Amino acid sequence: MRLVRPQKVKLVETTTLHTAPSAASTRLPSLPRNIRWYYLLEAGTSTGFIMGNWIFFWLRYMTYGQLGLIDGLIFGFGMFMEIPTGALSDMLGKRRTLVAAMGCVVIGTLIMATTNSLEQLVIGFLIQQIGWAFHSGASEAFAYESLKEHGLESEYPRVISRSHMIGTVVFITTTLLGGGLYLLHFRLPHFAWALAYGVSLIAALLIREPRITHTADTPLHPLSLGSFVRQITDGVQQLRVPALRPYMLLIFVVSGVYTLYIVGLVQPALGVSFGFDAAAQSIITVLSGIISAGTLAMLPTLSRRLGDRRGLLLIAFGIGFAWLLAAFPLGAFGLAVMLLIRLAGDLSRPWISMIVNQHIESRARATALSAIALMSKIPYVVTAAIAGQLIEGGVLWAFNLGLGLMVMAAIVIAVVAAMRVRAERSMPAPSS
Numbered sequence: 001m002r003l004v005r006p007q008k009v010k011l012v013e014t015t016t017l018h019t020a021p022s023a024a025s026t027r028l029p030s031l032p033r034n035i036r037w038y039y040l041l042e043a044g045t046s047t048g049f050i051m052g053n054w055i056f057f058w059l060r061y062m063t064y065g066q067l068g069l070i071d072g073l074i075f076g077f078g079m080f081m082e083i084p085t086g087a088l089s090d091m092l093g094k095r096r097t098l099v100a101a102m103g104c105v106v107i108g109t110l111i112m113a114t115t116n117s118l119e120q121l122v123i124g125f126l127i128q129q130i131g132w133a134f135h136s137g138a139s140e141a142f143a144y145e146s147l148k149e150h151g152l153e154s155e156y157p158r159v160i161s162r163s164h165m166i167g168t169v170v171f172i173t174t175t176l177l178g179g180g181l182y183l184l185h186f187r188l189p190h191f192a193w194a195l196a197y198g199v200s201l202i203a204a205l206l207i208r209e210p211r212i213t214h215t216a217d218t219p220l221h222p223l224s225l226g227s228f229v230r231q232i233t234d235g236v237q238q239l240r241v242p243a244l245r246p247y248m249l250l251i252f253v254v255s256g257v258y259t260l261y262i263v264g265l266v267q268p269a270l271g272v273s274f275g276f277d278a279a280a281q282s283i284i285t286v287l288s289g290i291i292s293a294g295t296l297a298m299l300p301t302l303s304r305r306l307g308d309r310r311g312l313l314l315i316a317f318g319i320g321f322a323w324l325l326a327a328f329p330l331g332a333f334g335l336a337v338m339l340l341i342r343l344a345g346d347l348s349r350p351w352i353s354m355i356v357n358q359h360i361e362s363r364a365r366a367t368a369l370s371a372i373a374l375m376s377k378i379p380y381v382v383t384a385a386i387a388g389q390l391i392e393g394g395v396l397w398a399f400n401l402g403l404g405l406m407v408m409a410a411i412v413i414a415v416v417a418a419m420r421v422r423a424e425r426s427m428p429a430p431s432s
Helices: 033-045 054-058 064-092 094-113 118-148 153-184 188-206 225-240 245-262 266-273 278-296 299-306 308-325 331-357 362-392 396-426
Strands: none
Touching: 033 094, 033 118, 033 153, 033 188, 054 188, 064 094, 064 118, 064 225, 064 362, 094 118, 094 188, 118 153, 118 331, 118 362, 153 188, 153 278, 153 299, 153 331, 225 362, 245 266, 245 308, 245 331, 245 362, 245 396, 266 278, 266 331, 266 362, 266 396, 278 331, 299 308, 299 331, 308 331, 308 396, 331 362, 362 396
16 A cells, blocks of 8 residues: 655744645555555446346246246355355455355356356356355455455445446446347357456455454354354354444345345336336436436545434335335336436445445454345345246236335334434433
């Protein structure tokens, strides 16, 4: 890290000089080299070459019924891999974990790209899921600890907002490119996807493990089955620290509801209910990505002005209000609903990351973040079948209404709980 040399101040006798701050004094601090590789790594993992065409690729080797069953089973497998892989990341190191993650995804994607059978496709997808599980906890933990190593934790909002903004731009661009590649040959989007993850693998090999000191009170667990179990327990318990408790209900509900929207059938079904065909929904995806990228660029400013709790409440209200509106036949005005859900959801992920990272210990950071990722997927697993039945029955509005009411109820509970805690703290201590 390059340090800025403090300027010498010459004192003048009996005279006080008031000078405007120099450009050097207001310059943002230089970020560690690790962060640059982190941006490249996350750009590679954000590519969307197969978006819009993966389902046609899969249907070459299976029926719709098989696709639904396999997707659900493997998604569940990936979900339950989240916490174990996060624990391994904390025990083995973030760099090793990220190298393993990118390696698994590259291998899995190449297996899928060259498949000639259903079995080979499933094997490749399973290996992909293992890689994604390794990545989900280790990536943001690595970025935060790379900053913490240099005393730059306060720069995390800037780093995470820039990372998500880069990822959004990359996703939009590669999604459009992927459609053209599929027209040339149906295997090309998967090969391009593997190449992108190969770039991320190179970035993971070039990063350096952050040197975070573990005190006697917070030692690293030695590598063994017993210590592995203790690591998982320790990481999950990090989410129960008093500083995080006021946020956990909203974190679970907001992240879960957005995952439910972004994964599976709910998003395209919602678009169809508003009268948007496939072409219109592609345009909406690009438009929402552009809006999200612009908003994510303002994340550090929003974080300073709103604060953690108020910001999370506003995000929750936005996504809850949008789901309530989605219960009505809005027609073309449904565009605003889909944009609001996407904007609030994209903003929620870095916001939750900022809240969680500042309150958990380095020795269990990846495990705790993986636990958050697991929590975000539970609503999808629980309600996916219900959503499918309601979509087939033409009563998607009831599902949307239920989600909106659930988010609003969570907001009310969180606000009431915060008011109760504030009232208890303001009560005078009993006199002795």
